Amino acid sequence: MSAKRGRSGAPGRRLVVCLGLGGVGKTTIGAALGVAAALGGANVDMMTIDPAARLLDALNLDPTSADLREVDLGKLARSENDDEPRARGQTLRPGRLRALKLDAKHTFDELVKRYAPSAQARDAILENRIYRGLSAALAGVAHYMAIERVLELCADPTASVIVLDTPPAAAALDFLDAPNRLLDLLNSRAIGLLGSPRTFARRGLRMVDLVARAVLRAFDRLTGLHLLGDVQTFITSFAGMYGGFAERAERGRNLVRSTEATLVVVTTPTLERVQEALEFIQSLRKSGLEPSAVVVNRVTKELPGVRELERSGLPEPLRRKVEQNHAEYAALRSREGQGLALLRRELHAKTPLLFVTNLESEPSTLAELALLGRALRLLLHA
Amino acid sequence: MKLPRLILVTGKGGTGKSTVAAALALALSHRRPATLAYQERPHSAAQILVGAQPRADTHGTPDGKVSLVALDWRRELENFIERIVPFKALAHRMLESRTFSYVSAAVPGLQAFLLLERMRVLAGNAALLDEFSVVDAPATGNALELLDAPAGIMTVAPLGTLNRMASQVHEFLRDPARFGAVLVLKPEEFALRETTEGLQAFERIGARVTAAVINCVPDRLFDAHELKAIRRSVPEHAALAEHRQQMISRALAARRQLRRLGLEVIELPMIFARTLGHAAVAALAERLERELSRP
Numbered sequence: 066m067s068a069k070r071g072r073s074g075a076p077g078r079r080l081v082v083c084l085g086l087g088g089v090g091k092t093t094i095g096a097a098l099g100v101a102a103a104l105g106g107a108n109v110d111m112m113t114i115d116p117a118a119r120l121l122d123a124l125n126l127d128p129t130s131a132d133l134r135e136v137d138l139g140k141l142a143r144s145e146n147d148d149e150p151r152a153r154g155q156t157l158r159p160g161r162l163r164a165l166k167l168d169a170k171h172t173f174d175e176l177v178k179r180y181a182p183s184a185q186a187r188d189a190i191l192e193n194r195i196y197r198g199l200s201a202a203l204a205g206v207a208h209y210m211a212i213e214r215v216l217e218l219c220a221d222p223t224a225s226v227i228v229l230d231t232p233p234a235a236a237a238l239d240f241l242d243a244p245n246r247l248l249d250l251l252n253s254r255a256i257g258l259l260g261s262p263r264t265f266a267r268r269g270l271r272m273v274d275l276v277a278r279a280v281l282r283a284f285d286r287l288t289g290l291h292l293l294g295d296v297q298t299f300i301t302s303f304a305g306m307y308g309g310f311a312e313r314a315e316r317g318r319n320l321v322r323s324t325e326a327t328l329v330v331v332t333t334p335t336l337e338r339v340q341e342a343l344e345f346i347q348s349l350r351k352s353g354l355e356p357s358a359v360v361v362n363r364v365t366k367e368l369p370g371v372r373e374l375e376r377s378g379l380p381e382p383l384r385r386k387v388e389q390n391h392a393e394y395a396a397l398r399s400r401e402g403q404g405l406a407l408l409r410r411e412l413h414a415k416t417p418l419l420f421v422t423n424l425e426s427e428p429s430t431l432a433e434l435a436l437l438g439r440a441l442r443l444l445l446h447a
Numbered sequence: 448m449k450l451p452r453l454i455l456v457t458g459k460g461g462t463g464k465s466t467v468a469a470a471l472a473l474a475l476s477h478r479r480p481a482t483l484a485y486q487e488r489p490h491s492a493a494q495i496l497v498g499a500q501p502r503a504d505t506h507g508t509p510d511g512k513v514s515l516v517a518l519d520w521r522r523e524l525e526n527f528i529e530r531i532v533p534f535k536a537l538a539h540r541m542l543e544s545r546t547f548s549y550v551s552a553a554v555p556g557l558q559a560f561l562l563l564e565r566m567r568v569l570a571g572n573a574a575l576l577d578e579f580s581v582v583d584a585p586a587t588g589n590a591l592e593l594l595d596a597p598a599g600i601m602t603v604a605p606l607g608t609l610n611r612m613a614s615q616v617h618e619f620l621r622d623p624a625r626f627g628a629v630l631v632l633k634p635e636e637f638a639l640r641e642t643t644e645g646l647q648a649f650e651r652i653g654a655r656v657t658a659a660v661i662n663c664v665p666d667r668l669f670d671a672h673e674l675k676a677i678r679r680s681v682p683e684h685a686a687l688a689e690h691r692q693q694m695i696s697r698a699l700a701a702r703r704q705l706r707r708l709g710l711e712v713i714e715l716p717m718i719f720a721r722t723l724g725h726a727a728v729a730a731l732a733e734r735l736e737r738e739l740s741r742p
Binding site: 086087089117118119194233335336338366368369370373377378380383386387390391392393394396397426427 | 673
């Protein structure tokens with residue numbers, strides 16, 4: 066796969082993007098990577114989308130704030146040095162780790178404030194009913210804002226690794242094309258359609274549009290929504306900001322396609338999830354991108370052998386039960402094996418496939434994240 | 448257990464919610480004909496249930512007891528528009544308009560709302576025919592967003608057709624004879640907290656939660672003495688035995704906690720099989736059937 070990738074941004078910087086469906090542990094994998102990179106000496110900025118409470122605590126995130134917050138690595142870095150004996154006097158100097166939780170609405174507000182041509186236009190948008198009810202409903206706002214926020218993170222030259230968690234998506238395009246879809250809306254003929262009849266005449270709209278317009282008005286009246294006026298205001302207020310948005314969207318698109326981006330697809334080993342992950346990878350390929358690596362999370366651990374059970378001296382009934390337990394877990398592993406075999410078949414031979422075994426509990430402290438991250442370090446040097 | 452006409456099966460991704468929904472539909476179909484409404488996806492549990500790709504919008508399982516209905520947001524929108532716009536040609540023209548698709552996407556919660564409206568209609572049909580309906584909730588978005596949709600619609604449309612429909616949906620959700628939810632969880636850390644949040648979301652709008660289903664609970668194999676003996680004699684097998692034990696204790700803790708919150712709790716066994724096929728769904732259905740028949 067020859068993805069068109071060019072350089073952009075600071076040299077030597079790495080952007081790690083965790084992609085995949087909901088519920089597979091994207092946020093945890095991303096957080097583990099961030100912690101591992103920082104302990105390895107990198108200056109890491111990390112964006113999470115909707116972290117579970119256990120990760121909020123571990124990363125010192127304030128759920129009500131959208132700002133980057135420093136995570137204290139001090140204690141962890143010291144114990145990391147104790148764990149891995151090094152040559153005398155040589156201790157690992159950790160970098161820094163900062164994390165934020167994406168607030169799509171807040172990011173959108175900030176964008177509007179930055180690009181609005183006037184205070185009047187700014188207020189018209191911020192107070193618009195459509196805009197305020199928008200949250201995630203409109204053409205992938207959350208996805209777009211994730212990309213926007215990363216652009217902001219990339220503007221800081223001190224960050225050497227940026228880790229990006231993404232909103233759950235069934236198709237890669239949901240995320241990668243989000244800026245385009247939003248721009249498409251803002252720049253569409255919808256503006257003309259909803260505008261005054263005079264605009265119509267100027268634009269020379271066809272009969273079809275006139276009918277559509279009449280129908281829309283009927284819909285508006287019938288449903289009691291009275292939305293058209295608001296949609297029109299919303300879209301026309303955006304007209305002056307279109308250029309700024311388009312430029313940001315283009316930069317976002319280039320960033321994800323650049324050589325500094327590592328695209329990590331996360332999945333779990335069940336057949337159903339693997340099949341969904343492969344569909345996701347297909348959609349990535351359609352947009353000319355190949356995953357840099359695939360992480361399979363929550364894989365059942367390798368099982369012990371059964372032979373030594375014979376010589377174990379366990380009473381016969383208990384030995385049978387241990388064998389039954391073993392056989393049942395072996396069946397689970399074999400079920401996962403089908404998913405993993407399929408994944409291997411469908412992926413390119415050179416795409417790294419990393420496994421994270423099913424942990425007794427999901428990581429909920431920095432130390433646990435660091436441990437998980439150690440297993441994934443390969444991704445940081447890919 | 449008193450059952451409503453329609454049961455919405457919800458839960459976090461990876462809890463086996465779709466399999467539980469399919470098994471529930473199969474279990475109910477032993478009493479009355481049942482409908483399973485699901486999100487069209489390849490390799491879904493619903494398709495395992497019927498053992499084939501759905502050919503059309505609605506069709507029956509080989510034994511003819513469970514009918515499948517594929518839920519699709521676009522189709523729901525079309526149905527909705529055709530219902531409120533008097534002329535078919537006009538409705539089609541509107542649906543084809545790009546502007547319309549933007550406007551409809553801009554209405555907050557319209558998708559969730561249309562899904563709920565579809566559920567209301569399904570429950571109505573089920574009551575008419577004396578049947579049951581099971582809905583496998585969409586994976587995206589949580590129960591909270593779904594349940595808030597009618598109130599959201601009533602705010603943006605204070606008058607008119609949509610407002611009337613939203614208040615009907617609201618009534619439907621609060622009617623224990625027509626609507627009930629089943630919350631699915633696995634015996635994992637933190638699962639309980641998420642289920643409790645889900646429960647609160649339903650309680651807040653006055654909707655009934657029929658039961659919580661703790662899925663993937665292994666049968667007990669070892670007692671404490673036996674675990675000790677395993678640790679001593681074959682330590683490399685201890686982790687596996689303890690994993691099983693841990694799932695059982697977590698399920699036990701979850702059951703106690705959920706019962707304390709006043710919920711009916713059903714435990715479903717972990718299916719230790721090499722493939723998850725029709726037989727597995729049927730086995731789960733049998734267990735559900737027993738649980739549902741309890742007084």
